[in-house]
Amino acid sequence: MNATTIRVLYIDDEENNLHAFKASFRRQYEIYTALSAVEGLKILENVPVQVIIADQKMPNTTGVEFFKSIKNTFPDPTRILLTGYTDIEALADAINHGDIYRYITKPWNDLELHNSIKNAYDAYKSKIDLRNKVAELEKTNDELNRFIYSISHELRAPLVSTMGIVNLVKMENLYHSSGEYWPLIESCSNKLDYYIQKTLQYYKNNKIVSENTSIDFNMLIVDLIELYAYSDRDLQFNVNVRQDLPFFGDAFRIEVILGNLISNAIKYQKENENDKHVNIDIEVNSTQVGISINDNGMGILNEHLEKIFQQFFKSKINHGSGLGLFIVKEALNKISGKISVSSNPTDGTTFKITIPNVNQA
Structure with missing residues (x-):
């Protein structure tokens, strides 16, 4: 100019x-x-x-x-x-x-004032340019997120069909008729489904506006255990829910948070452990809910504890997407929740979270 x-x-x-x-x-x-x-x-x-x-x-x-x-x-x-x-x-x-x-x-001084005006205009222009760049990046990011969501959503249809075929093969007792091929197809399909689900969770967590509704933690935990525990029927769940007061919060994000933590507690159990268990303790009061999820699984190395909530972080024993705990932390941030973790490879892992009770009645 x-x-x-x-x-x-x-x-x-x-x-x-x-x-x-x-x-x-x-x-x-x-x-x-x-x-x-x-x-x-x-x-x-x-x-x-x-x-x-x-x-x-x-x-x-x-x-x-x-x-x-x-x-x-x-x-x-x-x-x-x-x-x-x-x-x-x-x-x-x-x-x-x-x-x-x-x-x-x-x-x-004319020269001093002239230079000051020029520098002031440069500062003005930099501010406007930065704002335009931020708007452009936000638009690009939004388009990319919508594209990823669309692709992930579309991928689920053929994937569900593949998983349905595997179930039909099982029903017809043909699952082991071709060596390891059917188990391999099932394993790859489940893994792909896991990645797609985490991608959809990430997108929805960023886009959905928080909506507070009444939450019954007894029912929610039963539903989540039934949803995720099918992969390990030997796992013992010890659930203690103390909810004498109504709790209002973001049902979608709370379900995402608890679902990811319960899924991880199941996924990272020790293969040779005879007493596999997950302890879930929930206490609701007028201001918040305190939740503790403890397992006796593989545990997390001390040097990894500060990194587990980072996007795409994977430890040597973590074969997931690296998104689960990142989504948990992001969802908690959206609803002003807090999380802490203690863990070691001997005793397993304990996650403790608090979420505000927004009941204004």
Whole structure:
């Protein structure tokens, strides 16, 4: 952009200063002047100004007060303060709160003021460019997420058909008729289904607006155990739910959180363990629900405990997608929940979470 197109608004109650400014810079910038903060505000409402210069010592409204008053309504223009005296406290407060970009003492030096205006415009342009880039990235990210969701959703149809065929083969006692081929097909199908489900959970967790409904944790835990425990019928679940009060929360995200934790507790059991068990303890009070999920499985190495909630993190024994616990943490963040974990390869893993009870009744 050519410098002559930079629009500068100068506010000063001394008309001679306005004339001097206009005479010095009219060939370099598009100049607008105002004798008061009120006049300056009217210009801002009608002209897309990029740089605002205001005198500090004006009647009724100081330059700092004016900049503070327009910070929310006109956040984009870069602000320069002219001051003929040093009010350190007011200047420091204005700078610290982002109300001004720079201050210049009066009488100004033309070269210094010219350079300040150019730098102020560069700061303005950088702010606008950054905002446009962020908007563009958000749009691209949204399109990518919708594409991933669409593809994942479409993949489930043929996958469900494949899994249905495997079940028919089992019913006809042909599962082992071709060596390891049918078990291999089933294993790959289940793994692909797991990846698709986690992808869909990730997308929905980012997109769905939180909606609080009544939650019965007794019923929810029974349903989740029935959903995930089919893969290991030898596993013992010890469930203790204490819910004498109504609980209101985001049912979708709470189900995602508990489903992932229960699924992991089942998946990472020790193969040779004779007493496989998962302990689920839930206590609801008027302000929150506290949930503990403990297993005696493989456990997590100490050096991995700080990484398990990172996206795509996998330990050597983790053959999942690396998304499960990341989704748990993201879902908890959406509903102001907290999570902690303690674990070792000998005793297994314990996850403890708290989720606010948003019942306003």
